Amino acid sequence: MENKILNITLLFSLIIxxxxxxxxxxIIRHHRRYVRLQRxxxxxxxxxxxxxRKRIAGDLHDSMGPLLAAVKLNISNVDVEQKEDKEVLxxxxxxxxxxxxxxxxxxxxxxxxxxxxxxxxxAIREFINQINVKASLxxxxxxxxxxxxxxxxxxxIFRMIQEIVHNTVKHAQARNLQIGFSEEEGYLLFLAxxxxxxxxxxxxxxxxxxxxxxxxxxxxxxxxxxxxxxxxPGTGTNYFIKIPVG
Amino acid sequence: MRTFAFLLSQSILLPFIIGxxxxxxxxxxYQPFFLLLIIGLLTEVASFITIKLQGTNLVVVNxxxxxxxxxxxxxxxxxxxxxxxxxxxxxxxxxxxxxWIVENLVLxxxxxxxxxxxxxxxxxxxxxxINKINFMITHESRNLFRNPRFLICIxxxxxxxxxxxxxxxxxxxxxxxxxxxxxxxxxxxxxNAFSNIIYAIAFLLIPxxxxxxxx
Numbered sequence: 001m002e003n004k005i006l007n008i009t010l011l012f013s014l015i016i017x018x019x020x021x022x023x024x025x026x027i028i029r030h031h032r033r034y035v036r037l038q039r040x041x042x043x044x045x046x047x048x049x050x051x052x053r054k055r056i057a058g059d060l061h062d063s064m065g066p067l068l069a070a071v072k073l074n075i076s077n078v079d080v081e082q083k084e085d086k087e088v089l090x091x092x093x094x095x096x097x098x099x100x101x102x103x104x105x106x107x108x109x110x111x112x113x114x115x116x117x118x119x120x121x122x123a124i125r126e127f128i129n130q131i132n133v134k135a136s137l138x139x140x141x142x143x144x145x146x147x148x149x150x151x152x153x154x155x156x157i158f159r160m161i162q163e164i165v166h167n168t169v170k171h172a173q174a175r176n177l178q179i180g181f182s183e184e185e186g187y188l189l190f191l192a193x194x195x196x197x198x199x200x201x202x203x204x205x206x207x208x209x210x211x212x213x214x215x216x217x218x219x220x221x222x223x224x225x226x227x228x229x230x231x232x233p234g235t236g237t238n239y240f241i242k243i244p245v246g
Numbered sequence: 247m248r249t250f251a252f253l254l255s256q257s258i259l260l261p262f263i264i265g266x267x268x269x270x271x272x273x274x275x276y277q278p279f280f281l282l283l284i285i286g287l288l289t290e291v292a293s294f295i296t297i298k299l300q301g302t303n304l305v306v307v308n309x310x311x312x313x314x315x316x317x318x319x320x321x322x323x324x325x326x327x328x329x330x331x332x333x334x335x336x337x338x339x340x341x342x343x344x345x346w347i348v349e350n351l352v353l354x355x356x357x358x359x360x361x362x363x364x365x366x367x368x369x370x371x372x373x374x375x376i377n378k379i380n381f382m383i384t385h386e387s388r389n390l391f392r393n394p395r396f397l398i399c400i401x402x403x404x405x406x407x408x409x410x411x412x413x414x415x416x417x418x419x420x421x422x423x424x425x426x427x428x429x430x431x432x433x434x435x436x437x438n439a440f441s442n443i444i445y446a447i448a449f450l451l452i453p454x455x456x457x458x459x460x461x
Contacts, residue, residue, distance in 0.1 A: 019407070
């Protein structure tokens, strides 16, 4: 009799144990699937956005640029005798120059040509030089080891650097920003350090101002990379990114 | 007290009546479950008649459990479980039925209360419900407590886990009288009523089927 009770109790315990084990296995499986789907969704959204930027940059550069140049040429070929008419034409040519310049800048900001033609490092050098001229921030670039990055990852890494530099210019009130690159065992290592006012990372991420940081995290995630950020009010900000490129 | 116990045993009428009232608005995603409620109600009536005539309703109950497994497995299939793996679904559906045939017809236990098929299909229903709930937790963005599938799966888990415990207690009580077993067996009507209330709430929350028309 005791054996029968023991057998039925063992069977009952096995069943309850199987339910508990299955519960944990099932929730872990579904969570992994969910994370994979989220990552694919983010990747699709970012890729669509980049393709759209590329298309618009291309349209501006290839369609509108030549048209505006042609308009300027036609205007400069118009013969006028009156002094006032010549002044109007000169002003118009000046406006056209401004429009062409702005359009080139917009097109370049959307997708720098240098990235396509000369690669990531040259595009970063060009971008840093532009910021050094325009903003009151001194950016120093150190390349410890020449980096070889797959073409499809270049745009994402460039955008991450753009985001970090823009954050530093807009918010950090820093005078110096040091950016370093290296490669080690198939990983691209990137370090950025500024001497600005720093910030409370948890507070920023919780509020609506954390969109840039979230965008950084998203790009890092789709590259299967790791982003570490260290910042406290009064101590400057350090970014460390490690991305597989091998 | 007897009246209260009788009322508790008729709690299946609650989801049945709500389902009947909303029959036209009932999405086909929930039809197997509603059919199961109808079969449950017919089983209650048949049990009442057979107890009056023969003193036992074991044959009716043993047939009902097989049907219960078929309809619940069908309901999960309609909800998308194992939709991509047809063969696995049919194996999962048919194996317990073969087990039932061997246990009740081949071994001649249809007049007895044997636990093994019950343990098997209780376990399978709980696992299917856990799988569905975990899927909804990770994929649904809306309030899960207003999702009828979530509520029905919760009802299944509560009821069938209790039934596993119940049958353990019942078989222990056959060999040894104990207060714990008696208390567990006593809770049956309350757990049954609680599950039926959850099913009734689920039926109230079932949305009307979407009509693809601009009228």
